Amino acid sequence: MWLFFHKLGSPKHFYQLAGRMIPWFAWACALLMIAGLIGGLVLAPPDYQQGDSFRIMYLHVPSAWMSLFIYVTMAVSSAIALIWKMKMADIIAACSAPIGASFTFLALVSGSLWGKPMWGTYWVWDARLTSELILLFLYLGYMGLLVAIEDRRNAARAGAVLALVGVVNVPIIHYSVQWWNTLHQGPTVTKFGQPSIAASMLIPLLLMGLAFTLFYMTMVLIRARTAVLTQERRSQWVRELIEHHE
């Protein structure tokens, strides 16, 4: 186990391992995505209240989950990077940010598109919506900090501190619905006991969630591989790699 981590921590091994894993993730993601979409858009029955508009859920909910999940991932890898000084953890965190920001943006847009039929307005300043907006700012601030600091290593360390500090906002977003009584849907899926949602709707949703996770992993690995190459461009193995290619 330790050896595995150690290898993951070394850029060269990471590069090779990621190269082998990417196709698997990509294919699994594609399959799950297709299954989820068919299940969600075709097989699931229309909602008795919302009609067909509820189907935005298959985009909205997974992307909202991902927006939170990715931030937590960033915070965890930042902690690893700060404590064990693992180069790869920094890279993973940095590469995750734009993806997370995109998912957050997607959740915001899909949510407000859904809001129009449901609440009659694109936007309300409800706690969860606002805190999701704040999450977007957290991502953008993180990315802004990374580009603003010129020295690469310092930028990574500063970003790690920020990600760790910002992670306090994640529970606030997650629990905001309970804390403030608001318009937004309470926990329906993640509630303990039996979920208050029909299985025919739930299963495609879970499939989509999984597919989004795999999508994220694929994207991170691709981005991280590029980042590794740029960062290690002067090391022996990258030079050999490039020569090999020419």
Place this chain on the structure above:
Amino acid sequence: MLISDNSEQSFASAASTPTALPALEVSDLEIERDDRILFSGLSFSLHGGQARLVEGANGSGKTTLLRILCGFVRPDRGTVYWCGRDIQRMRLEYQAEVGYLGHAHGIKDGLTALENLQVAAALGQERPDVSALQALERVGMAGYEHNRVRSLSAGQRRRVALARLLVTRSRLWILDEPFTALDYRGIGMVESLIEAHCAADGMALISSHHAVTLTCVGEAPIQLSQ
């Protein structure tokens, strides 16, 4: 390199009449700082082709004097004349003739060395005969054209700041400790730049704690005593 330069001719015309007015004339300057008179009754003059050192212990007022000559600080008494006219009355014309290097470099951290020089050239009277690249080469910074100044060392920054003087057509150089932070080769380089400037009928006022070996330094240094 300087021949066939337009400004060259105007310099030369002043030099051809050595009995003419001195280009820079300082008369009876006095300034008080912190309730202490730094100097009073200070008078001197400078002709084309001359360099003059400004000497004095720490805190004797060298920087203050040079900043008065730039027009940044107004003296409490006395006047600075340029070609016989009070510089306060002909500010823009006078400023076209002055190149200043102070304790602060006046170059932007976020720009590259080359970009900094291009800006300096555009803000002053640009010389058609010395490009920014050539200027960088002359101060020994060839190869660093495209480095951001932020990531340069103290001495490298000083060199870029010096290169500013080369891209504009300023006749009077006012240099406040130009040798600071330079290595011995850098010091030699600056000395030869000043020599060349004076040889082309330029003038220089230099404050420095280094022993300076310039042939163009004619008269005795301007001594400021506390």
Place this chain on the structure above:
Amino acid sequence: MLISDNSEQSFASAASTPTALPALEVSDLEIERDDRILFSGLSFSLHGGQARLVEGANGSGKTTLLRILCGFVRPDRGTVYWCGRDIQRMRLEYQAEVGYLGHAHGIKDGLTALENLQVAAALGQERPDVSALQALERVGMAGYEHNRVRSLSAGQRRRVALARLLVTRSRLWILDEPFTALDYRGIGMVESLIEAHCAADGMALISSHHAVTLTCVGEAPIQLSQ
């Protein structure tokens, strides 16, 4: 002046065993800046009572090396040992032993010279035997105790910054171009301060473009080449 000082005794104990570990040991240091390796495989050591010069052209990495020794910058490879232990592992203990003077002075413009020294003393390991006033006197700034630093000249500021080193009990002085902006008397004064520091079993690492005449500089300078 230094006798009967508490810290004195600990200095002395190290000096009495010359075959002991060097106080500062640098092994196999490497650092890359701007895609350029400034130095690699740099190793040297320093015993109590020794001073060492760091030499190199502008941009060769002197400042970077000194900042690594302060623990501000992490080297890409290599370790700095203090009394045999990695300084990253004993940060506060090590920092108690270090006095640093960089390109920036580290004194506050808005405070007087005296207040600055009092702050410096409180932040470091205060010396009971040298008061802030005495320190100012030793750097030739007697009479300026109550002047705001803002209104001091470049060289006077540098002197105040130097006085910081005198009010704390740091054994290792890391001086980045300490002679900058000082007049010739100031330079002599700093040299004698360093001599006295080394005579009391202190150590100093000095980067400078000035010709330095120190008797305590034992071995050849640490040469950084580009």
Place this chain on the structure above:
Amino acid sequence: MTQLPMFKAFSTLLRRDLLLAFRHRGEMANPLMFFVLVVSLFPLALGPDSRTLQPLAPGIIWVAALLASLLSLEGMFRSDFDDGALELMLLSPQPAPLLVLAKVIAHWLVTGLPLIALAPLLGVLLHLPAQAMPALLITLLLGTPVLSLVGAIGVALTVSIRRGGLLLSLLILPLYVPVLIFAAGAVGDAAHGLQVGAHFMILGAMLVLALSLAPIATGAALRISIG
């Protein structure tokens, strides 16, 4: 022959400042983000009710624009002062007001213009009626340059004081008040379907006044600051 170097100095300085802003890639987006953040602070503090927010929308957007402008002002001369570039600018044979104008325009392009582009979105978020949107844009277009121009005077006066940021606000905010009153008033009136031509005229007049006088005052203030 005398015109050419002047124009070159102007455009070079403008380009330089834009370049510096672009270099800090994050920087371009910052006044914008700040604008959005401040606007979204209000619903958080005041409650999400759209009936509360709607009448406040013009005021909130304008106060946020004003604060964004204020916060970004600091940078206009500070770094030039610190690194000595300001002295050299004033030592240039080109007239100082012209150079000041170049810097102000650069500042506005970086901070004011993006704000205007984003304002409609914020209007929607705060439920500003569609009929008030043109008025919002026009007031911003006329008003934000005034903020930059007038702000420059204050920055120039305070640049030699460390941590002048708050003193700056103190000097400038009173000067901003007329702009704020007329601009927010115009948008509010437009939301109620009233005529707002006169408001625009007044803002336009302020802009002309500021354009002609502020650079001169700023130049003089800078000269005092470096003395």
Place this chain on the structure above:
Amino acid sequence: MTQLPMFKAFSTLLRRDLLLAFRHRGEMANPLMFFVLVVSLFPLALGPDSRTLQPLAPGIIWVAALLASLLSLEGMFRSDFDDGALELMLLSPQPAPLLVLAKVIAHWLVTGLPLIALAPLLGVLLHLPAQAMPALLITLLLGTPVLSLVGAIGVALTVSIRRGGLLLSLLILPLYVPVLIFAAGAVGDAAHGLQVGAHFMILGAMLVLALSLAPIATGAALRISIG
């Protein structure tokens, strides 16, 4: 013996920062003036009607306090960074979080405390009901130190970036939001005569959390910034 120098360093640094703030005589008054000005912008932008203003009062006062804190933050480490004093602070044998705490407390004493003293007056101006006044003061007393503490992290992260002011707001404002929501909410509830003990508890918890963690994070961030 080990306790003593630590305490001395702490108090000296605190005194130093207070002294520096007092020296800039104007500076003490500045966050205060800014606070007052921002609060008074709203009646200007929204109209002086007391029925409009009353429900908005808690929100406006808190947003103004937040912005005043934000604006004054910049100075906390910037000048120390520029003149090298920050490096020396980190080179001190005293633990960095302790020194950071001294600086943050100084900052709060200069910017936060005067604000609290003035808040009742502004409450009156905005027609805040008298029964909400204690809640306003208590939330400010608990909340503004959190703003200073959390803000310090952001300043520490951005201090090496020239013109980081706006990036700073982007980093910090999201972290300020919880404070804002609970504090403004508490004052609003108090104005309606509701119980607000729970809000105070939460704010108190935030303060304890910030007090214990923020100095450590700030110390780490500073060390990165000078690297």
